Amino acid sequence: xxxxxxxxxxxxxxxxxxxxxxxxxxxxxxxxxxxxxxxxxxxxxxxxxxxxxxxxxxxxxxxxxxxxxxxxxxxxxxxxxxxxxxxxxxxxxxxxxxxxxxxxxxxxxxxxxxxxxxxxxxxxxxxxxxxxxxxxxxxxxxxxxxxxxxxxxxxxxxxxxxxxxxxxxxxxxxxxxxxxxxxxxxxxxxxxxxxxxxxxxxxxxxxxxxxxxxxxxxxxxxxxxxxxxxxxxxxxxxxxxxxxxxxxxxxxxxxxxxxxxxxxxxxxxxxxxxxxxxxxxxxxxxxxxxxxxxxxxxxxxxxxxxxxxxxxxxxxxxxxxxxxxxxxxxxxxxxxxxxxxxxxxxxxxxxxxxxxxxxxxxxxxxxxxxxxxxxxxxxxxxxxxxxxxxxxxxxxxxxxxxxxxxxxxxxxxxxxxxxxxxxxxxxxxxxxxxxxxxxxxxxxxxxxxxxxxxxxxxxxxxxxxxxxxxxxxxxxxxxxxxxxxxxxxxxxxxxxxxxxxxxxxxxxxxxxxxxxxxxxxxxxxxxxxxxxxxxxxxxxxxxxxxxxxxxxxxxxxxxxxxxxxxxxxxxx
Numbered sequence: 001x002x003x004x005x006x007x008x009x010x011x012x013x014x015x016x017x018x019x020x021x022x023x024x025x026x027x028x029x030x031x032x033x034x035x036x037x038x039x040x041x042x043x044x045x046x047x048x049x050x051x052x053x054x055x056x057x058x059x060x061x062x063x064x065x066x067x068x069x070x071x072x073x074x075x076x077x078x079x080x081x082x083x084x085x086x087x088x089x090x091x092x093x094x095x096x097x098x099x100x101x102x103x104x105x106x107x108x109x110x111x112x113x114x115x116x117x118x119x120x121x122x123x124x125x126x127x128x129x130x131x132x133x134x135x136x137x138x139x140x141x142x143x144x145x146x147x148x149x150x151x152x153x154x155x156x157x158x159x160x161x162x163x164x165x166x167x168x169x170x171x172x173x174x175x176x177x178x179x180x181x182x183x184x185x186x187x188x189x190x191x192x193x194x195x196x197x198x199x200x201x202x203x204x205x206x207x208x209x210x211x212x213x214x215x216x217x218x219x220x221x222x223x224x225x226x227x228x229x230x231x232x233x234x235x236x237x238x239x240x241x242x243x244x245x246x247x248x249x250x251x252x253x254x255x256x257x258x259x260x261x262x263x264x265x266x267x268x269x270x271x272x273x274x275x276x277x278x279x280x281x282x283x284x285x286x287x288x289x290x291x292x293x294x295x296x297x298x299x300x301x302x303x304x305x306x307x308x309x310x311x312x313x314x315x316x317x318x319x320x321x322x323x324x325x326x327x328x329x330x331x332x333x334x335x336x337x338x339x340x341x342x343x344x345x346x347x348x349x350x351x352x353x354x355x356x357x358x359x360x361x362x363x364x365x366x367x368x369x370x371x372x373x374x375x376x377x378x379x380x381x382x383x384x385x386x387x388x389x390x391x392x393x394x395x396x397x398x399x400x401x402x403x404x405x406x407x408x409x410x411x412x413x414x415x416x417x418x419x420x421x422x423x424x425x426x427x428x429x430x431x432x433x434x435x436x437x438x439x440x441x442x443x444x445x446x447x448x449x450x451x452x453x454x455x456x457x458x459x460x461x462x463x464x465x466x467x468x469x470x471x472x473x474x475x476x477x478x479x480x481x482x483x484x485x486x487x488x489x490x491x492x493x494x495x496x497x498x499x500x501x502x503x504x505x506x507x508x509x510x511x512x513x514x515x516x517x518x519x520x521x522x523x524x525x526x527x528x529x530x531x532x533x534x535x536x537x538x539x540x541x542x543x544x545x546x547x548x549x550x551x552x553x554x555x556x557x558x559x560x561x562x563x564x565x566x567x568x569x570x571x572x
Contacts, residue, residue: 001052001053001054001055001058001138001139001140001141002052002053002055003017003050003051003052003053003138003139004050004051005048005049005050005051006048006049006050006051006053007047007048008038008041008042008046008047008048008049009038009042011033011038011049011051012033012034012035012038013032013033013034013053014032014033014049014051014052014053015030015031015032015033015051015052015053015054015139015140016028016029016030016031016032016033016049016050016051017029017049017050017051017052017139018050020041020046020049022037022040022041022044022046023040023044027041030061030084030139033049033051052138052139052140054139054140055140057142057143057144058140058141058142058143059140059141059142059143059146060139060140061084061085061136061138061139061140061141062082062083062084062085062087062136063082063146064085064114064136064140064141064146065082065085065086065087065134065135065136066079066082066087066134067146067149067150068087068107068114068116068134068146068149068150068153069082069087069089069132069134071149071150071151071153071154071157072089072099072107072116072132072134072153072154072157072158073089073157073158074157074158074159075159075160076091076092076093076095076159076160076161076162077089077090077091077092077131077132077157077158077159077160078090078091078092085135085136085137085138085139086133086134086135086136087133087134087135088130088132088133088134089130089131089132089133089134089158090128090129090130090131091125091126091127091128091129091131091160092127092160093127093160093162093163094125094126094127094162094163094198094466095124095125095160095161095162095163095302096122096123096124096125096160096161096163096298096299096301096302096304097118097119097120097121097122097123097124097125097131097158097160098121098122098158098159098160098161098304099118099121099156099157099158099159100156101121102156103152103153103155103156104116104118106152107149107152107153110145110148110149110152111141111142111145112137113136113137113138113141113145114136114137114141114145114146114149115134115135115136115137116132116133116134116135116149117132117133117135118131118132118158119131119132120317122295122298122299122310124197124298124301124302125160125528126462126463126466126528127466127467128465128466128467128468128524128528129466129525129528129529130525130528131158131160132158161302161303161304162302163197163198163301163302164198164301164302164303165198165199165200166198166199166200166227166228166300166301167199167200167202167225167226167227167228168194168199168200168201168202168226168227168228168229168230169201169202169203169204169205169222169223169226169228169229169230170186170187170190170201170203170204170205170230170231170232171204171205171206171207171214171217171218171223171229171230171231171232172186172187172204172205172206172207172231172232172234173206173207173208173209173210173213173214173231173232173233173234173235173243173244174206174207174208174209174234175209175234175235177234178234182286183206183232185286186232186285186286187204189285189286189287189288190230190232190281190285192288192452192454192455193285193288193293193294193297194297195451195452195454195455196451196452196455196459197297197298197301198301198451199227199228199297199301202222202226203222203223203226205217205220205223209233209234209235209243210243211243211246211247211250214231214243214244214247215247215250215251218247218248218251218253218273219251223276224273224274224276226276227276227277228276228277228278228279228300229273229276229277229278229279230278230279230281231244231248231269231278231279231280231281232281232285232286233280233281236267236282236283237258237267237269237280238267240255240258244269244280245258245269245271245280248271248273248278248280251273252273252274253271253272253273253274253278254271254272254273255269255270255271256270256271256272257269257270257271257308257311258270258280260292260296260311260314260318261311261312261314261315261318262291262292262295262314262315262318262320263292263318263319263320264282264284264289264291264292264320265282265284265285265291265292265293265295265320266282266292267280267282267283268280268281268282268292268293268296270296270306277300279293279296281293288455290320291320292314292318292320295314379472379473379493379496379497379498379500379501380423380470380471380472380473381421381422381423381471381472381473381474381475381493381500381518382422382423382424382425382426382468382469382471382473382474382475383417383420383422383423383424383425383426383474383475383477384425384426384427384428384461384464384465384468384474384475384476384477385410385413385414385417385425385426385427385428385445385477385478385479386428386457386460386461386464386476386477386478386479387400387410387427387428387429387430387436387479388428388429388430388431388433388450388453388457388460389430389431389453389457389460390430390431390453390454398431398432398435398436399480400436400439400479400480401432401435401436401439404482408439409479409480409482410436410439410440410479410480411439411440411443412482413477413478413479413480413481413482413484414427414440414443414445414479415443416482416484416485416486416489417475417477417486417489418443418444418445419486420486420489420490420493421486421489421490421493421494422475422489422493423469423471424469424471425445426445426446426448426464426467426468427440427445427446427447427448427479428447428448428449428450428453428460428461428463428464429447429448429449429450429453430449430450430451430453430454430460431453431454433447433449448463448464448467450463450464458530461476461527461530461536462527462528462530465524465527465528466528468524471521472500472501472520472521473496473500473501473505473518473519473520473521474518474519474521474524475489475492475493475516475517475518476515476516476517476518476519476536477515477516478515478516481515481516481556481557483556484515484516484554484556484557485554485556488507488552488554488556488557489516491550491552492505492507492516492518492550492552493518495548495550496518496548496550499520499548500518500520501520501521501522502520502522502546503518503520503546503547503548504517504518504519504520504523504536504539504540504543504546504547504548505517505518505519505547505548505550506518506540506547506548506549506550507550507551507552507554507557508549508550508551508552508557509551509552509553509554509555509557509558510555512558513540513549514552514557514558515557516557517536517537519536519539520546523536523539523543523546526539526542527539
């Protein structure tokens with residue numbers, strides 16, 4: 001490929017390197033110049049242009065990026081369209097991102113013009129999350145270099161190992177120093193940890209912290225029938241001859257690994273008993289905070305082997321206390337700065353998928369006429385109802401099922417969305433999902449049950465975002481706001497207009513921000529990586545310059561029914 005300044009008259013078939021103003025319009029960089037454009041440029045005094053001239057043995061940026069992306073994509077990976085030399089790859093199933101690190105490094109070592117970036121190895125992803133991007137830096141690259149990259153990629157492709165629902169039991173041992181309430185908390189945290197990986201905790205057993213007592217529990221038929229046997233000891237495992245490993249071996253099993261290079265989570269034990277995987281849990285497993293156990297469970301949930309080499313590789317990055325991907329007790333200002341830095345590149349990459357497909361031949365010559373303006377596209381906004389919460393502040397009652405003028409609250413909200421100009425509506429359910437779905441019976445709305453809803457609103461939000469149809473933005477609507485009207489929703493959508501894909505829009509009543517919140521697709525990948533018990537509002541803190549406040553005169557955007565008393569007021 002030749003690059004430089006050229007006489008405009010001689011630039012037929014070349015790629016414009018920098019955008020050029022032409023009358024009231026602008027010719028975008030990357031445009032293939034033809035005689036019509038050249039004549040127009042000359043008529044306005046553009047005698048020279050900076051261009052790239054593609055050689056016969058070159059592949060255009062889109063062709064090259066797409067070839068690499070298609071070659072590297074294995075099972076569970078979906079390849080997007082090519083645009084401006086970039087092709088994004090997305091997960092088509094929920095599962096674990098698996099690839100060969102050395103292959104990715106080798107691919108990037110071929111030439112500086114060929115780049116391929118991924119999420120971290122062994123990342124658990126939901127369907128729809130971007131997992132990698134193929135980017136060609138220059139307007140074209142030698143076809144031979146592309147073929148080298150394709151050969152490497154095809155030999156060791158990237159894949160998403162899908163989650164397979166599995167069963168588990170937990171045995172907790174007792175000592176006089178351990179409170180029953182501590183064991184109760186461990187049970188709840190473990191159940192939630194497993195639910196996030198589509199695994200079911202079938203049974204729990206408690207016994208004294210002795211080899212004999214633990215061996216008795218390990219002989220139970222319910223225990224031997226489980227895929228996973230989890231053992232939470234009252235005292236940490238201190239040696240391969242300690243109580244938990246001794247009981248496993250004494251019951252006919254084997255200890256495969258004791259100790260991993262991850263902190264927190266060092267004192268984890270991995271074993272086998274009668275075809276079941278046995279895990280001796282580290283003390284940090286009593287906390288929901290991310291630790292070494294989570295890394296092991298991610299692989300087990302997707303039937304990916306937990307090998308000695310992989311466990312040893314965890315040492316690099318194994319000091320989890322400094323991992324920016326999990327919440328830490330740092331100052332709020334620090335957390336905001338770190339989170340913004342961590343997501344900046346992802347948001348930029350995600351935003352590049354908004355353009356239409358570019359058609360080019362094998363050598364990347366742009367043949368489509370570019371002098372005409374592309375037809376204006378209609379903005380598409382999808383609706384996402386979050387109906388998974390357990391309504392704990394309202395007492396034992398599920399407020400979503402509370403009657404509002406004879407109709408369940410959740411149905412009132414759903415009908416409002418269906419009557420608005422929202423393109424489509426999806427509902428994420430969780431707590432008492434059968435009852436909530438029954439309350440919505442007869443409405444043309446798909447339900448998506450989120451098994452990890454108890455781990456926070458972010459899980460429900462991720463679950464819904466990953467299942468949206470193609471759209472420019474999503475209106476995230478809480479299911480306990482029955483006084484929000486279709487007219488209000490239409491007003492929010494119309495107020496944002498063509499900016500929908502790039503902003504976060506929030507209604508404001510008398511200086512207070514409310515709901516629902518509309519989020520552009522530029523932020524979808526950030527939402528898919530979010531954890532915790534907050535919804536989309538964290539985006540407003542990270543991207544204050546992208547927030548659009550829409551003044552409304554309707555106080556319903558602030559309404560929240562959290563107590564039995566206010567629910568009774570609602571019913572009159």
